[in-house]
Amino acid sequence: MHIRPGSVADLTIALRLLDGAIAWLESTGRIDQWGTEPFSSSDGRRKQIADYLADGMTRVAEMHGAPVGLSVLKPEPTAYVEPADVPELYLHLLVTDRDHVGAGVGQALVDDASELARKQGASQLRVDCFAGHDGGLVEAYRRLGFSPVGDFVVKREDLPDWPGCVLVRSA
Numbered sequence: 001m002h003i004r005p006g007s008v009a010d011l012t013i014a015l016r017l018l019d020g021a022i023a024w025l026e027s028t029g030r031i032d033q034w035g036t037e038p039f040s041s042s043d044g045r046r047k048q049i050a051d052y053l054a055d056g057m058t059r060v061a062e063m064h065g066a067p068v069g070l071s072v073l074k075p076e077p078t079a080y081v082e083p084a085d086v087p088e089l090y091l092h093l094l095v096t097d098r099d100h101v102g103a104g105v106g107q108a109l110v111d112d113a114s115e116l117a118r119k120q121g122a123s124q125l126r127v128d129c130f131a132g133h134d135g136g137l138v139e140a141y142r143r144l145g146f147s148p149v150g151d152f153v154v155k156r157e158d159l160p161d162w163p164g165c166v167l168v169r170s171a
Contacts, residue, residue, distance in 0.1 A: 001105065003112045006058030006070060013060060013067045014049050015040040017095040024098045032160065033130040033137070052093055059112055061096075061105050069096040069105040073113055075120075080154050081128050081166055089117040089171070091127035110144045110169075117171035124168050128152070131165035138165045145169045 006013075018039040026036050039045040052058075052072045061069035072093040077083060081090075091113055096105040110125070117125050129137045131151060138148060146167035154162040 001068075001103075001108050002062045003108060004060050004062065006053065006060040008050055008053040008058075010058060010060055010067070010070065011046070011050050011053055014053060014070050014093075014095070015046065017067075017070055017097055018045075018049065020098045021095055030133050030136075032132050049093075056092055057089075057116065059109060059116075061109050061112075063100065063103070063105075067097075068100045068103070069094075069109050071095075071109040071113060073116065075122070077126060077166075078128060080152060080164075081126075084124065084126065086124060087120075087122040088124045088126055089113060089120065089122050091125060094127070106140075107144055110146075114145075114169065114171050122171050125171050126166060126168045128164050128166045130162065132163045138167070141167045 022034050022038055025033055039049060056072040056074045059071045060067050071091060073089045074092055075089060077090045078092060094106060094109060114125050127141060127146060129141055131138050146169045148165050149168050150166045152164045154164060156162055
């Protein structure tokens with residue numbers, strides 16, 4: 001597996017991976033995380049992801065030259081999470097190709113993020129994720145070396161509240 005720097009030029013890759021994640025979530029009955037509308041069909045979501053790619057440190061995982069995962073890191077958390085009291089990198093987006101589940105793509109991207117954090121003098125890597133349904137995503141991040149440090153709820157207009165969890169791991 002090769003991990004390369006990415007950019008806003010990788011928007012098509014990011015949208016393909018996110019659309020695949022939504023299709024998988026929907027097929028398993030887990031529509032409460034991101035809904036059922038593909039990211040690629042929503043102007044608002046396309047802009048959100050393009051902004052992530054433009055403003056953050058984008059990393060693309062490739063196997064045999066094909067993109068199989070993507071992450072976006074920033075030194076600050078999302079707006080609904082309190083800033084840390086130590087230097088950190090915050091994982092704003094982590095998405096992998098569903099056809100490569102079990103191939104270590106997520107672990108490789110998280111390990112890459114930890115290495116980048118260390119190189120930048122950050123002592124930790126944080127992430128937040130959807131904590132609803134059966135808590136499966138929180139458990140997935142635990143398997144990637146993160147530990148939960150707090151829960152939160154995002155209030156959404158005309159939609160159910162979005163339960164989340166903040167997790168941390170040493171850089």
